[in-house]
Amino acid sequence: MRRLMGTAALLSICSLSLAADYDTIIRGGKVLDGTGATWMYADVAIKDGRIARVAPLAGKTADTEIDATGLIVAPGFIDVHTHADYDLYDLPLAENFTRDGVTTIVTGNCGSSPTDVADYFATLEEKRMAVNVATLYGHNTVLRKTKGPIAGPLTDEQWVEARQLVDKAMRDGAMGFSTGLIYTPGQWSTTEEIIELNRISAGYGGIYVSHMRSESTKIMDAIDEALRIGRETGSRVQISHFKMPTDVSQTVGSARASLAKVEAARAAGQEVWVDQYPYTASSTSLSTMLPDWVLESGPERAKEILADPTQQERIMEDMRQNNEIVRKRTDLSYAVVASCRAMPEFNGMNIKEIAQVFALRKAKGEDVDWKSIPREQWPEVSMPDQYRTVTALHLSGGAGMVFHSMSEEDVEIIMASPLVGVCSDSGVREFGKGVPHPRGYGSNARVLGRYVRERQVIRLEEAIRKMTSMPAIAFRMEDRGLLRPGFKADVVVFNPDTVTDKSTFTDPHHYSEGFRAVLVNGVVVVKDDTTTDARPGEVIRGPGWKPAAM
Numbered sequence: 001m002r003r004l005m006g007t008a009a010l011l012s013i014c015s016l017s018l019a020a021d022y023d024t025i026i027r028g029g030k031v032l033d034g035t036g037a038t039w040m041y042a043d044v045a046i047k048d049g050r051i052a053r054v055a056p057l058a059g060k061t062a063d064t065e066i067d068a069t070g071l072i073v074a075p076g077f078i079d080v081h082t083h084a085d086y087d088l089y090d091l092p093l094a095e096n097f098t099r100d101g102v103t104t105i106v107t108g109n110c111g112s113s114p115t116d117v118a119d120y121f122a123t124l125e126e127k128r129m130a131v132n133v134a135t136l137y138g139h140n141t142v143l144r145k146t147k148g149p150i151a152g153p154l155t156d157e158q159w160v161e162a163r164q165l166v167d168k169a170m171r172d173g174a175m176g177f178s179t180g181l182i183y184t185p186g187q188w189s190t191t192e193e194i195i196e197l198n199r200i201s202a203g204y205g206g207i208y209v210s211h212m213r214s215e216s217t218k219i220m221d222a223i224d225e226a227l228r229i230g231r232e233t234g235s236r237v238q239i240s241h242f243k244m245p246t247d248v249s250q251t252v253g254s255a256r257a258s259l260a261k262v263e264a265a266r267a268a269g270q271e272v273w274v275d276q277y278p279y280t281a282s283s284t285s286l287s288t289m290l291p292d293w294v295l296e297s298g299p300e301r302a303k304e305i306l307a308d309p310t311q312q313e314r315i316m317e318d319m320r321q322n323n324e325i326v327r328k329r330t331d332l333s334y335a336v337v338a339s340c341r342a343m344p345e346f347n348g349m350n351i352k353e354i355a356q357v358f359a360l361r362k363a364k365g366e367d368v369d370w371k372s373i374p375r376e377q378w379p380e381v382s383m384p385d386q387y388r389t390v391t392a393l394h395l396s397g398g399a400g401m402v403f404h405s406m407s408e409e410d411v412e413i414i415m416a417s418p419l420v421g422v423c424s425d426s427g428v429r430e431f432g433k434g435v436p437h438p439r440g441y442g443s444n445a446r447v448l449g450r451y452v453r454e455r456q457v458i459r460l461e462e463a464i465r466k467m468t469s470m471p472a473i474a475f476r477m478e479d480r481g482l483l484r485p486g487f488k489a490d491v492v493v494f495n496p497d498t499v500t501d502k503s504t505f506t507d508p509h510h511y512s513e514g515f516r517a518v519l520v521n522g523v524v525v526v527k528d529d530t531t532t533d534a535r536p537g538e539v540i541r542g543p544g545w546k547p548a549a550m
């Protein structure tokens with residue numbers, strides 16, 4: 001018999017002469033079943049990849065036993081907003097997820113997804129992965145496939161292809177339809193176009209998931225649009241990575257104002273859900289800092305516009321209006337480079353600092369050792385200098401960014417809402433590469449450690465519900481999200497007194513700590529905060545999929 005003993009012990013192995021009752025028993029822990037109910041002492045038995053019993057099991061045996069004395073036993077966490085997508089082909093262990101307690105992820109968010117869902121799932125099943133994977137089908141994916149990355153309506157012929165793409169994706173197993181309405185080319189689409197395409201997904205029971213058209217000054221209108229799309233197509237709505245930027249809250253109101261709009265829709269009978277990553281910074285592409293019109297004719301034309309001296313005055317004025325007039329910014333230090341392939345020396349630096357380096361190079365030569373010069377001796381730079389730095393980075397190939405733009409108060413207001421779940425908004429992290437947002441490593445542990453244990457924003461039972469049964473209900477994962485007999489045996493065992501996120505904005509490459517065991521479909525994928533290299537993950541297909549006839 002194998003047994004995971006004590007709070008610091010590893011698995012020990014001995015033989016049994018008789019067949020065991022179960023494959024695995026997790027003994028003696030405080031069981032939080034995922035419903036939001038308070039804990040109970042119970043053992044959890046697993047057989048053939050599913051929960052067999054949740055009850056005292058003295059006298060029963062198992063091939064593997066996990067001692068959970070003093071620990072919490074809960075359903076595996078479900079992250080419905082990830083960008084793992086094709087990352088899983090090369091990084092199938094998905095350690096930043098599993099070592100944060102995540103057993104199921106949903107890809108295809110923000111309007112960008114695998115183009116061929118059937119091929120994507122077939123490849124994952126061939127390669128195998130440590131987590132369970134579902135996917136949405138992306139609006140921007142459809143548009144790029146039909147008309148390319150440009151503004152303008154679909155032609156009649158393109159409409160035929162677009163409808164066929166969404167229909168096929170749903171029949172191949174997509175969970176629903178996603179939009180990313182600050183990204184090209186979807187940002188130029190009308191609400192009516194989205195309604196028409198989402199109607200196809202809704203016909204199969206798919207969920208509508210949206211990175212809204214605005215998360216800043218027009219956030220209230222953006223919420224209305226997302227809700228309208230759901231109402232007119234009859235689909236459930238999931239609003240992605242809900243937030244309230246600090247500069248916007250001064251005019252719109254705190255996060256309570258935007259949440260009130262969602263809560264009013266719920267009260268009126270509309271099924272709408274929300275997710276959130278628990279940080280005061282967002283992360284997306286550098287291109288979002290450019291005026292929309294620069295990008296509307298596609299990426300190659302955008303480069304021509306940015307390099308054209310005759311266009312500079314208009315570009316500078318539009319950036320000034322957005323930053324200095326509308327947002328009242330005095331510099332661009334809020335924007336930090338997470339990953340710039342062409343200029344990796346700038347990873348972890350903000351736009352103002354990079355503009356200062358450019359100024360040093362201009363004054364002292366390209367070979368200047370700027371890292372050896374004290375920061376207080378770096379030259380002052382104007383806002384136009386910083387805008388030109390943004391365009392220079394984009395012309396070099398672009399960059400992934402981290403934007404520090406939210407308050408702790410609004411993060412906590414959003415978290416306290418019973419409609420808001422926990423997400424990472426992350427891909428699979430390649431350990432040590434770039435300076436990415438820490439949310440990819442520690443979102444769940446951060447909620448459990450900082451916001452449950454330390455700040456007491458929500459109760460532990462509620463945090464577990466937000467990570468388990470709540471996303472399972474929203475996405476209609478019928479046999480996951482609860483510790484209930486017959487459900488898939490996705491389970492986490494963690495220490496509520498020590499679980500913590502170790503990843504930070506300046507030093508992000510650290511896995512979460514405090515997880516004794518993480519099981520996916522009954523197989524241990526994390527043991528004492530260390531991966532086991534097992535790949536028991538399954539593909540989770542959506543409501544439109546039908547198994548092929550045998």
